[in-house]
Amino acid sequence: MDPENVSARRYLAQMYVQNNSPWMAIFTLEEGLRHKKGKGDLNLDLGQIYFNQKRYDEAFECYMKAWLAGSSQGRIGAENVGHVYSNAGDTEKAESLYKRIRERK
Numbered sequence: 001m002d003p004e005n006v007s008a009r010r011y012l013a014q015m016y017v018q019n020n021s022p023w024m025a026i027f028t029l030e031e032g033l034r035h036k037k038g039k040g041d042l043n044l045d046l047g048q049i050y051f052n053q054k055r056y057d058e059a060f061e062c063y064m065k066a067w068l069a070g071s072s073q074g075r076i077g078a079e080n081v082g083h084v085y086s087n088a089g090d091t092e093k094a095e096s097l098y099k100r101i102r103e104r105k
Contacts, residue, residue: 029045
């Protein structure tokens with residue numbers, strides 16, 4: 001596989017997730033992030049895996065990186081992480097995440 005082929009990397013990661021091998025999907029996406037291409041898409045996919053594993057802080061960071069790389073879905077993902085904390089009653093954590101979203105940091 002061409003190391004810079006973002007589509008192939010995303011497809012392979014998706015196959016790993018479907019086969020209950022999220023650690024391999026994470027590895028595949030992280031390896032792709034070492035290259036300059038597709039950072040928004042790769043971070044978005046990585047954030048989704050972390051979100052599904054309830055690794056919300058890591059998901060938030062990936063979503064923010066995706067958004068800052070130009071993916072509007074990254075902002076939506078970051079907001080969803082904030083909603084998780086808000087719904088769980090951790091309004092302080094939720095507000096700090098919402099603040100970072102507003103400030104794009």
